[in-house]
Amino acid sequence: MTRGFAAEEFRARVARAQARMDKAGLGALLLTTEPDVRYFTGYLTRFWESPCRAWYLVVPVSGEPIAVIPSIGAALMGETWISDIRTWPAPDPEDDGVSLLAEALGEVGGPVGLPSHQGKALRMPLNDLEAVKAQSGLAFTDDRGIVAGLRAVKSEAEIAKIAQACAIAGRAFDRVHEIAAPGVVLSRVFRDFQRLLLEEGADWVPYLAGGAGPEGYADVISPASDARLERGDVLMLDTGAVWDGYFCDYDRNFAIGEASEAQRAAHARLIEATQAGLEAARPGARACDVWRAMADVVGGGEEAGRLGHGLGMQLTEGLSVSAKDQTVLEPGMVITLEPGVELRPGKIMVHEEDIVITSNVPKPLSPWAGLDLPVI
Amino acid sequence: MTRGFAAEEFRARVARAQARMDKAGLGALLLTTEPDVRYFTGYLTRFWESPCRAWYLVVPVSGEPIAVIPSIGAALMGETWISDIRTWPAPDPEDDGVSLLAEALGEVGGPVGLPSHQGKALRMPLNDLEAVKAQSGLAFTDDRGIVAGLRAVKSEAEIAKIAQACAIAGRAFDRVHEIAAPGVVLSRVFRDFQRLLLEEGADWVPYLAGGAGPEGYADVISPASDARLERGDVLMLDTGAVWDGYFCDYDRNFAIGEASEAQRAAHARLIEATQAGLEAARPGARACDVWRAMADVVGGGEEAGRLGHGLGMQLTEGLSVSAKDQTVLEPGMVITLEPGVELRPGKIMVHEEDIVITSNVPKPLSPWAGLDLPVI
Numbered sequence: 001m002t003r004g005f006a007a008e009e010f011r012a013r014v015a016r017a018q019a020r021m022d023k024a025g026l027g028a029l030l031l032t033t034e035p036d037v038r039y040f041t042g043y044l045t046r047f048w049e050s051p052c053r054a055w056y057l058v059v060p061v062s063g064e065p066i067a068v069i070p071s072i073g074a075a076l077m078g079e080t081w082i083s084d085i086r087t088w089p090a091p092d093p094e095d096d097g098v099s100l101l102a103e104a105l106g107e108v109g110g111p112v113g114l115p116s117h118q119g120k121a122l123r124m125p126l127n128d129l130e131a132v133k134a135q136s137g138l139a140f141t142d143d144r145g146i147v148a149g150l151r152a153v154k155s156e157a158e159i160a161k162i163a164q165a166c167a168i169a170g171r172a173f174d175r176v177h178e179i180a181a182p183g184v185v186l187s188r189v190f191r192d193f194q195r196l197l198l199e200e201g202a203d204w205v206p207y208l209a210g211g212a213g214p215e216g217y218a219d220v221i222s223p224a225s226d227a228r229l230e231r232g233d234v235l236m237l238d239t240g241a242v243w244d245g246y247f248c249d250y251d252r253n254f255a256i257g258e259a260s261e262a263q264r265a266a267h268a269r270l271i272e273a274t275q276a277g278l279e280a281a282r283p284g285a286r287a288c289d290v291w292r293a294m295a296d297v298v299g300g301g302e303e304a305g306r307l308g309h310g311l312g313m314q315l316t317e318g319l320s321v322s323a324k325d326q327t328v329l330e331p332g333m334v335i336t337l338e339p340g341v342e343l344r345p346g347k348i349m350v351h352e353e354d355i356v357i358t359s360n361v362p363k364p365l366s367p368w369a370g371l372d373l374p375v376i
Numbered sequence: 377m378t379r380g381f382a383a384e385e386f387r388a389r390v391a392r393a394q395a396r397m398d399k400a401g402l403g404a405l406l407l408t409t410e411p412d413v414r415y416f417t418g419y420l421t422r423f424w425e426s427p428c429r430a431w432y433l434v435v436p437v438s439g440e441p442i443a444v445i446p447s448i449g450a451a452l453m454g455e456t457w458i459s460d461i462r463t464w465p466a467p468d469p470e471d472d473g474v475s476l477l478a479e480a481l482g483e484v485g486g487p488v489g490l491p492s493h494q495g496k497a498l499r500m501p502l503n504d505l506e507a508v509k510a511q512s513g514l515a516f517t518d519d520r521g522i523v524a525g526l527r528a529v530k531s532e533a534e535i536a537k538i539a540q541a542c543a544i545a546g547r548a549f550d551r552v553h554e555i556a557a558p559g560v561v562l563s564r565v566f567r568d569f570q571r572l573l574l575e576e577g578a579d580w581v582p583y584l585a586g587g588a589g590p591e592g593y594a595d596v597i598s599p600a601s602d603a604r605l606e607r608g609d610v611l612m613l614d615t616g617a618v619w620d621g622y623f624c625d626y627d628r629n630f631a632i633g634e635a636s637e638a639q640r641a642a643h644a645r646l647i648e649a650t651q652a653g654l655e656a657a658r659p660g661a662r663a664c665d666v667w668r669a670m671a672d673v674v675g676g677g678e679e680a681g682r683l684g685h686g687l688g689m690q691l692t693e694g695l696s697v698s699a700k701d702q703t704v705l706e707p708g709m710v711i712t713l714e715p716g717v718e719l720r721p722g723k724i725m726v727h728e729e730d731i732v733i734t735s736n737v738p739k740p741l742s743p744w745a746g747l748d749l750p751v752i
Contacts, residue, residue: 047597125495203566207426314425316428
């Protein structure tokens with residue numbers, strides 16, 4: 001499978017953004033985060049892990065994007081389709097790209113749309129944003145959700161990358177019996193599962209959570225403890241593994257040694273709920289309709305919380321499968337279905353799959369789990 | 377080795393922050409990023425990988441911190457020493473914690489110090505920040521570098537965790553001969569090296585970069601290509617592996633099959649430069665003095681760029697070992713020494729080690745490399 005995208009795909013993304021910018025009356029977009037910059041450029045590096053350098057992309061309402069970046073990134077950005085690359089020797093305590101960015105924005109003109117809404121961080125110092133505003137003299141506003149809206153609907157090439165990440169995780173999940181057994185420390189299972197993901201082809205493993213216990217686990221976000229797995233536990237592993245910059249995000253539950261009736265019943269109900277979510281996830285339905293279909297199976301009102309979310313260049317992005325999210329589904333959207341049930345107060349089981357919305361029945365991207373809780 | 381920290385350590389961190397806040401006239405700190413929140417709470421989860429939920433910590437000038445967080449984190453935050461935990465069912469498209477945060481800040485009073493300077497991002501939507509400002513009616517300002525200043529000087533317990541991460545990476549580097557040889561694809565080497573880090577005890581591997589070629593590599597930030605290693609290449613692997621939330625960040629170079637004279641000479645010069653940096657890194661010296669000592673060995677003026685940086689809960693944090701950084705070194709600061717040399721225009725070799733500043737000679741935390749370029 002080929003890495004990267006054709007330059008035409010990036011040009012099409014920019015053209016779609018520009019059409020929406022024109023309609024919204026924006027002169028430029030200013031992007032500061034890894035996925036937003038990568039979406040329009042293809043610039044892929046794990047160097048964003050270092051917070052000491054800011055990276056900027058200016059997308060004008062017409063013409064090509066301008067990358068305003070630390071000189072350490074010049075060579076790698078030069079390999080993308082972007083031709084207007086302006087660099088400074090960062091980090092510079094006196095002027096860390098502020099003048100260069102203000103100048104680029106000044107050439108392009110405003111108003112400047114900066115993603116400022118839910119799910120969007122500002123990956124630059126606030127002081128520098130204020131300085132850029134002052135130096136450029138331009139008006140700044142939210143990007144009106146333009147970038148998030150574009151990113152929510154994936155191309156075939158993007159979907160193929162997510163499917164690849166899902167397939168890799170599927171092969172790793174098939175090997176959990178190699179690493180999990182009564183007596184094994186949970187932190188060891190977590191380390192080994194990341195190893196399996198890498199062996200099966202993941203580029204890297206930004207996310208792994210999970211838990212274990214006879215009546216489920218406390219949450220789905222905790223790091224591994226040094227507790228030992230015991231016969232009768234249910235073990236859950238939930239991973240975000242990456243292939244070529246695209247995530248999978250799904251989990252699997254395993255009964256250790258033997259499965260209790262309560263565990264089996266909970267698992268079957270989770271799979272039924274996921275199936276109900278799949279059937280509801282048609283174009284034109286809203287995110288809250290998919291939530292309703294799953295909540296009806298697992299029970300619970302709004303407190304059932306978020307039962308899935310958008311997925312792509314980030315582990316979670318865009319819509320929430322929740323009672324309040326009115327986002328209308330469109331073909332090309334990739335979402336997770338993630339119902340949960342409570343086995344006793346404070347102990348839960350959760351199941352998760354990844355799907356892509358099509359013009360008809362959604363297509364599962366993760367290998368669909370059966371009703372039976374696997375025993376290992 | 378024990379995970380986490382004693383509650384007394386967190387209390388001491390808060391007390392130090394409060395003394396500085398009092399002096400700076402701040403009523404509260406508002407923290408939004410993973411390391412800043414974790415520094416005062418001990419809240420450790422990989423769930424920050426999901427950008428859809430904001431997390432807030434309010435540190436008042438007197439009294440205990442207040443965590444204002446999504447309800448999904450209540451159980452895990454409840455395991456920390458923090459007792460004032462306020463939650464909302466996030467993400468909420470109507471009010472995503474804004475009222476709850478404004479109320480908490482209102483109780484505490486301003487001015488509110490929000491880290492706004494170099495190296496600091498805002499991990500919350502800008503729109504929500506504006507709403508919190510308006511609802512609370514408080515004045516907001518930079519935190520005056522208080523949090524970064526505290527985090528720069530590590531406790532013994534923190535240094536031990538960084539040393540543990542360094543030791544893990546050292547064992548993995550000792551095994552590179554198992555995974556790298558002529559004909560092996562570079563992306564396979566990268567995957568396998570992450571596996572080695574996990575096998576040797578890393579909790580996870582947030583960062584890996586590197587490169588290979590007969591005359592070095594183009595940069596130190598690129599992801600792996602699918603090019604094959606060839607006899608005569610020099611291979612560099614640079615990793616940020618994590619143990620209990622603390623990073624190592626150093627690299628190693630390996631000659632594949634045989635080493636050229638130019639490679640050997642470059643490597644020896646890099647080690648000499650690192651040694652010069654080590655000798656210069658005494659308390660009272662400035663970051664730029666350490667830079668000067670290394671730049672004198674590898675040659676080059678300011679364009680030699682950044683030759684190291686602070687290290688801790690982030691892969692890079694705080695000071696830059698650069699010509700312009702006047703930060704004065706203090707015992708307890710952990711920094712990297714990272715000189716580079718150009719073998720020909722556009723091709724470099726880089727070496728990196730991690731050290732902690734003491735009252736006398738700095739202590740290496742990474743296993744110190746010898747002059748000879750290892751051949752594998």
